[in-house]
Amino acid sequence: MNHLLKLALPLLALVLIGCDESRVYVHHAEERDTGRDFVPALKAFHIIDTYGVDTALDPGEPLTFDPYYDAGLFEVDWRVNSLEDYQISVRVNDRASIQDSQEIYTEICGEGLSCDQEAIRLCQYYPDLTMACGLDEQVTDISLQIHTLPQKLYTFLEVCDLDSNYCEYDYYPVWVE
Numbered sequence: 001m002n003h004l005l006k007l008a009l010p011l012l013a014l015v016l017i018g019c020d021e022s023r024v025y026v027h028h029a030e031e032r033d034t035g036r037d038f039v040p041a042l043k044a045f046h047i048i049d050t051y052g053v054d055t056a057l058d059p060g061e062p063l064t065f066d067p068y069y070d071a072g073l074f075e076v077d078w079r080v081n082s083l084e085d086y087q088i089s090v091r092v093n094d095r096a097s098i099q100d101s102q103e104i105y106t107e108i109c110g111e112g113l114s115c116d117q118e119a120i121r122l123c124q125y126y127p128d129l130t131m132a133c134g135l136d137e138q139v140t141d142i143s144l145q146i147h148t149l150p151q152k153l154y155t156f157l158e159v160c161d162l163d164s165n166y167c168e169y170d171y172y173p174v175w176v177e
Contacts, residue, residue, distance in 0.1 A: 039161040040082035045170040048075040063174040065125040072125035079118045085110030091156040094145045104140045105133035150177045
């Protein structure tokens with residue numbers, strides 16, 4: 001029995017290491033009423049920066065968006081649990097608050113759409129302090145968020161229910177150069 005316990009404990013620890021313990025913040029929580037509405041749940045959000053640093057593989061490694069390296073390309077990916085369509089937004093702010101953040105990209109996701117429970121969007125940071133994501137032709141000027149270069153910005157992924165004010169989000173600090 002003692003030998004079985006010695007084998008079971010490391011195996012349990014290995015299983016728990018694989019669990020996704022991402023932090024998710026909720027706003028408009030008073031709107032959540034699971035009896036009437038199935039709201040989306042943000043299960044994972046990751047960024048692969050311009051230099052290939054992946055938050056899924058290298059948590060805690062500093063992220064950088066550099067417009068002069070690899071054309072400023074970076075990747076945003078997410079996993080959401082939702083029974084209904086939902087809206088995602090990629091946003092930036094000069095502080096770790098979604099309030100007053102600036103929207104870079106938005107999309108409606110769900111069954112039969114270009115994004116469902118999981119998606120990846122390629123984004124780009126340009127030398128003129130603008131950003132764009134996906135196949136969206138809209139380029140967003142983020143110069144008001146930047147006071148000096150390099151500077152730390154916060155990149156948010158917000159997931160919102162279409163039938164209520166319920167939203168969840170997560171973010172990563174990113175150095176922009």
